[in-house]
Amino acid sequence: MEEVDVPSYFLCPISLEIMRDPVTVSSGITYDRESIERCIFSGKNKNTSPCPVTKQPLSSDTDLTPNHTLRRLIQAWCTLNASKGIEPIPTPKPPVDKAQILKLINEGKALQHQMRCLQSLRSIANESERNRRCLESAGAVEFLASIVANESSIGTRSSDEEALYILYCLQISEAGLKKLIISRSNGEDFTEALMRVLQRGDYQSRAYAALLLKSMFEVCDPIYLMNLRVEHFVQIVNVLRDQISQQASKASLQIMVELCQWRRNRIKAVEAGAVSVLIEILLETTEKRDSEMLLVVLDQLCGVAEGRAELLRHGAGIAVVSKKILRVSNVATDRGVRILSSMSRFSGTSCVVLEMLQVGVVSKLCLVLQMDCSLKTKEKAKEMLKLHSRVWKNSSCVPVHVLSSYP
Known part of the structure; x- marks a missing residue:
């Protein structure tokens, strides 16, 4: 040009x-x-x-x-x-106004016009940020939520998937998200509708539902989050297990981090099978941020006895946590040492202590003392090495060059 x-x-x-x-x-x-x-x-x-x-x-x-x-x-x-080489600039379309959107929504309430209405709303939402804010102020969020809640054919590419996509695209404001949380249709709140999508929807619908739940839970009242049921955690864990998309998996991990701030929710997550799923994903992943988030959630779940028991029940639990220490990032190292510290202090039976020795935990802890790690992490490593020194210090499993760092 x-x-x-x-x-x-x-x-x-x-x-x-x-x-x-x-x-x-x-x-x-x-x-x-x-x-x-x-x-x-x-x-x-x-x-x-x-x-x-x-x-x-x-x-x-x-x-x-x-x-x-x-x-x-x-x-x-x-x-x-x-x-x-200068490209021509077409005359722009006039921006959409609230009256146009209200007319579309009213037309969309008739089932035979619903899909056409949703396609128009999708086109409007994709045009600009202004259009998205206009859609929200005109009541499009409530209209779309009612479609998701009332849809009886979840599992097919139909109006529910289209509605979920538009809700995701709207990037709903905090006030709108809070309103959405308490909105009800047919006696059911919107969270329940999204959980139903996670259970029965196709991969694309489930991905949008997970992303919406993440946004909603970030602004949610803590009391509401603490009252979620085990079945809710099962659906979130299933999104992780099925690895339906990178975005959905990341959103599910962020949801788990948000929910597992409270002990009662950690127990529910463990009952939902979260620990074994997290370990299996951790075994496969090489991505830094994913490894960090998986270890953050595992650290939270190992804060309760049920979580520690599940980690020990998995044959690769301690080994994979140890493997990530000093190989991913400082964040992963800190979280990995915290997990092992929980196991060491509260579940340190002779079998566990011996397993930690055999899978190389002791060598890793000695290396942590030599590396550029946080002071708190080094202190935890030192505590563990001292706590089990009678078993670990004279073991042939620990390389001689590492023993010099044994406290």
Whole structure:
């Protein structure tokens, strides 16, 4: 493409790219609509964002006045320079308004028009951040949630999957998520509807449901989270076990971290079979962040006797935790040592102590004392080595060069 000098006033002050849909804000500055809307709506829970140039506050309901004159100048300039590789800029569609959305939603309440309505809502949501906020304010979230809750054909690519996708795309505000948590349809709250999708939906629907649950639980009242049932944990663990997508697995791990802050939830997670699933995934994964999160959740679950018993019941439990120490990251090392410390202090039977020796835990702990680890982690390693020194110190399983580090 031939190099062309672009007039500076054709460029958006934020992105420094040619404006496709120039709009003027209340501060008098003209921006490309997509760029300024992204800026205004980026803080979901904030009422205002500063104008990037003047720093004057701009509220989320700021009027963006189309600059038709500048748009026509840009379009004319693009046409004149088409031979130099400049692509033409089409006339932008007018932004959607609340009345249009309300009309669509009302039409979508009739079953025969529902799928067409959802496809239109999806198209609107994908266009811009402004459209997504407009959809939320017009009641689209409640409409979509009612479809998911009332859908009887979960497991097929139908309106429930479309509704779940749009709900995920909307990036619902904190207030909207809190409202969604307590919304009810047919006597059932929306969390129950999502759990049903996790149980019976196809892979794509389950992935969207997991991502929505993650967002909801992040803003949820702790009392609500503590009252979740074992069956809820079973469905979350099944998403991990089935490895339906990287995004869904990550969301499920984040949900587990959020829920397992409380002892009662740790016990429920253990009863749901979380420990063995986490160990199996840990055996396979080589990804740093995944390993860290798996160890974080295992550390939480080993904070209760039931979790420690399940880790010991798995033949590779102690071995895989030991293997990750000093091989992934400082975070993984810290969590791995914490898990072994829990096992050592509260479940340190002679069989466990011997197994730790055989799978190389003692060597790893000695190495931790020599490496650049946190002081707290070194202290835990030292405590374990001292606690079981009678069994470990004179063992032939410990390499001679490592014994010099034995406290």
